Amino acid sequence: MLNSKIIFNLIFIFSIFSISFALYLEFFLGYMPCKLCTYQRIPYYLIILIGFFNIFISKYFKYSYLLLTILIFIEIIISGYHSLVTFEIIKYSGCESATLPSDITQLKEALLNNNLIVDCSNANLKYFGIPLSVYNFLFSNIFMLIIIFDAYKKKSKKLNNQDKKLIEEIIRVDHAGEHGATQIYRGQLAIFNKNTSFGKEIKEMADQEEVHKSKFDELIVKENVKPTIMFPLWNVAGFALGFGTALLGKKAAMACTVAVEEVIGQHYEEQAEELSKRKIKPDLLKTVKKFREDELEHHDTGVDHQAEMTTGYVILTKTIKQLCYTAIKISKKY
Numbered sequence: 224m225l226n227s228k229i230i231f232n233l234i235f236i237f238s239i240f241s242i243s244f245a246l247y248l249e250f251f252l253g254y255m256p257c258k259l260c261t262y263q264r265i266p267y268y269l270i271i272l273i274g275f276f277n278i279f280i281s282k283y284f285k286y287s288y289l290l291l292t293i294l295i296f297i298e299i300i301i302s303g304y305h306s307l308v309t310f311e312i313i314k315y316s317g318c319e320s321a322t323l324p325s326d327i328t329q330l331k332e333a334l335l336n337n338n339l340i341v342d343c344s345n346a347n348l349k350y351f352g353i354p355l356s357v358y359n360f361l362f363s364n365i366f367m368l369i370i371i372f373d374a375y376k377k378k379s380k381k382l383n384n385q386d387k388k389l390i391e392e393i394i395r396v397d398h399a400g401e402h403g404a405t406q407i408y409r410g411q412l413a414i415f416n417k418n419t420s421f422g423k424e425i426k427e428m429a430d431q432e433e434v435h436k437s438k439f440d441e442l443i444v445k446e447n448v449k450p451t452i453m454f455p456l457w458n459v460a461g462f463a464l465g466f467g468t469a470l471l472g473k474k475a476a477m478a479c480t481v482a483v484e485e486v487i488g489q490h491y492e493e494q495a496e497e498l499s500k501r502k503i504k505p506d507l508l509k510t511v512k513k514f515r516e517d518e519l520e521h522h523d524t525g526v527d528h529q530a531e532m533t534t535g536y537v538i539l540t541k542t543i544k545q546l547c548y549t550a551i552k553i554s555k556k557y
Contacts, residue, residue, distance in 0.1 A: 227288055230373055234291060234366055235274035238267040241359070248348065257343040259305040259315065263359055266294040266301070295366050302360035308343050309354045315343050386503050392555045393494050393507065394448045397514075398439035399554045400487060402454070403461035404432040407483060410465025411476050421473060421528075428480070428521045435514050442507070451554040460550075464543070475539065477530035482543035484522035490551060491515035 245264060248254040256264075270291055277287045308315045348355055408429035415422045443450060451457070468479035491511050498508040533539060 225369065225373060227373060228284070230366075230369055231274070231277070231284070231288055231291060234295065235270060235277075237362070237366075238270040238274070242267050242271065254348055257345075259301065259308065259343045259356070263298065263301050263305065263356070266298040270294050292367075292370050295363055295370065298363040299360065299367060302356050302363055305343065305356040306354070306360050309356055311344055386501055389497060389501070390446060390504055390507065391448045393498075393511070394439060394442050394446055395451055396490070396551055396554045397435075397494075397511075398443045398448075399451045399454055399457050399550070400490075401432060401436040401439050401514075403457045403550070404483065404487070405429060405436050406458050406461030407465035407479065408432060410462040410467070411469040411479075413462075413466055414469035415473070415476070424524060424528075425476075428524065431517050431521070435517070438510060438514075442510075452557050453550070453553055457550060457554070460546075464546075468539075471533075474529055474533040477525040477528040478533040478536055478539050479543055480525035481522055481530045482540035483547060484518045484525065486544050486547040486551075488515055488518045488522060491518065 242264060245256065245260070249256055273287050273290055273294075277284055304313075304315075307313045350358070408425055411425050412422065412429065415425060417423060417426045442448070464479060465476070469476045492515060495508060495511045495515065498504055498511065530536070
């Protein structure tokens with residue numbers, strides 16, 4: 224499979240071959256280069272220098288690869304321009320009035336004075352009826368497409384890693400959160416009789432949280448996600464929070480529900496938006512949306528039970544919310 228280093232070496236070897244072939248044509252077969260031909264050699268000379276530099280000092284490969292990409296782009300421009308001149312689509316004034324020496328004396332004089340002009344539009348050498356400048360243009364474009372594809376592949380891989388990280392965070396946090404929620408209701412049910420109308424409502428919410436918990440127990444195994452290291456603490460803290468607020472009375476217990484479910488509902492909404500934006504894990508998105516609806520119902524149940532009438536409601540709910548935010552932040556990373 225192609226990667227940046229293989230691509231670099233491939234272009235490096237091609238550059239050596241191209242320059243060697245051009246010099247062979249010039250000095251052994253007598254094909255004199257036009258100005259645009261010599262210009263096309265410059266990027267290849269530089270690529271060869273960069274290639275040898277990279278052999279001995281490879282730690283700067285990233286910059287070498289960037290320079291190589293720029294040089295290939297320049298090669299596309301020069302060879303493309305020369306191809307247009309060759310087919311007389313455009314004119315290049317630098318060598319359009321070319322005249323060749325008539326004898327060896329004039330040739331020597333022209334070479335010594337560096338004023339030998341070869342017509343850029345006259346392709347003396349063709350393979351299968353195609354000028355060398357066109358071949359150069361085609362190969363340069365192929366190399367550029369390979370470079371672009373390699374960059375796209377790297378970007379896609381990076382995005383996939385980011386998506387994987389997001390999914391792991393979602394499952395880890397929600398797994399901890401749903402376990403904590405079941406513990407809160409267990410703590411409350413330790414105080415309130417589940418056979419009373421109020422106790423039955425708490426039991427109903429607790430049963431829904433059990434469904435949520437079971438789902439994330441399944442997902443954490445399926446997606447091979449490591450649970451938060453704070454998992455045991457959140458379980459104890461959840462039970463203590465439910466038990467403690469229940470001791471303060473029904474309204475305080477419902478104030479706890481309102482605060483917790485408001486944070487969870489908001490958190491689920493943010494997760495749903497992120498999953499929708501990235502267009503990943505539609506099943507997980509569906510689960511998050513469904514569970515968010517359940518949490519908002521729990522929130523409304525708390526409001527219906529006059530949670531806001533609890534003494535010290537603002538301080539109590541703000542404290543609980545802050546605890547939830549802290550737990551979420553820690554569980555995302557650890």
